[in-house]
Amino acid sequence: MKIQQLKHIYRKTKDILTQGWMLAGLVVVILLPFVIGLGLYLKSHHIFTQYNFWELIGSTEWKPLSGKFGLYPFILSSLWITLIAIVIALPVALLSAIHLTTYAKAWVLKWVHPLIDILAGLPSVIYGIWGVIAVVPAVQSLALSFGIKVSGYSILAGGIVLAIMILPFILNILIEIFKSIPIELTEVTLSLGATRWQTVKKVILRKAMPGIISATGLGISRAFGETIAVLMVAGNVVKIPTGIFQPGYPLPALLINNYGEMLSIPLYDSALMLAAFILLLIVLFFNILGRYTIVRFEKSM
Secondary structure (H helix, E strand, O other): OHHHHHHHHHHHHHHHHHHHHHHHHHHHHHHHHHHHHHHHHHHHHHHHHOOOHHHHHHOOOEEHHHOEEOOHHHHHHHHHHHHHHHHHHHHHHHHHHHHHHHHOOHHHHHHHHHHHHHHHHOOHHHHHHHHHHHHHHHHHHHHHHOOOOOOOOOHHHHHHHHHHHHHHHHHHHHHHHHHOOOHHHHHHHHHOOOOHHHHHHHHHHHHHHHHHHHHHHHHHHHHHHOOHHHHHHOEOOOOOOOOOOOOEOOHHHHHHHHOOOOOOOHHHHHHHHHHHHHHHHHHHHHHHHHHHHHHHHHHHO
16 A cells, blocks of 8 residues: 555656646746847847937947947848748748649658758858859849849848748748648538639638748748848848848848957947847747737638
C-alpha cells in the first residue's frame, strides 16, 4: 500500500513539475515581445529629452553629427519596399499553392516542396548578391526604357529581391493551410456540378481566408526585418523616394550600417534604438491589423 502511495505521489509531483515547466515556457514566450519593446524604449528614451517623438518620425533630415535625426525617409523607404515585395510575392505564392494542392498530381508537390524549403533556407546574402548581379541591371534597363537614367539600385530592386526572399516562406504556410481543408468540402462541391475553379473560388479560398490573412501578415513582418539583401540593392541614399526607380534607405539598413560606430555619442545611439523600436511597432501594428481582419472575417462568415 505504501509503495502504491509513493508511486502516486511521484506521478503527481512529476505532473506538477511538467506543468510548471510548460507554464514557465509559455510565460517567457508571452513576455518576450514586451521585454524587447521595453528594452528598446528605455535605450531610446534619452533622445526624447531633446526632441519630440513626432518631430523625429516626421523630419526628413538625417545629420547625426549636426543633431538632426529625422527618420521619415527610412520609414517611408521600408514601407515602399515591403509593399512592392508583398504585391509581387503574395499573388505568386497564392496561385502556386492553389495549383500544388488542388490541380497538380500528388507527386508534383512531393518533389517541389524540398525545392521550396531550399529557397527558404538560403542565406539572405546570396539573394543580395543575385540581386546585384541580375535584378539591379534589369531595373536599370527597365528605367531606361521609360527614359529614366538611374543606377538600378532602387526601391524596385529592393522590393523584387525581398519578394523572392519571402515567397517560399509565404508559400510554405499557404500550402499547409490548403492541405488542412477537409477534402470532403471539395468533393461535395464537385459532385453538385461545380467546376474546379468554382470550387476553389467559392469554397477553398473562403475557408482558407483567415489563414491567407495570417500568412500575409507574417510575410509583411518577415519583409520588414530583412536586412542584408535589401541593403545591397536599395541604394541607401537618405532622401524621400519619389518613385520606384529612386534609391531608398530602409530602417534595417540604417541600423546595420550605423550601429556600433557611434555608440560613444549618446544621442546617436538613442536615435538608432528609436529606429529599432519604431520597426518593432510597425511589425506589431501589421500583426494586430491582420488579427483584427481575421476576427472580422470570421464574424461575417
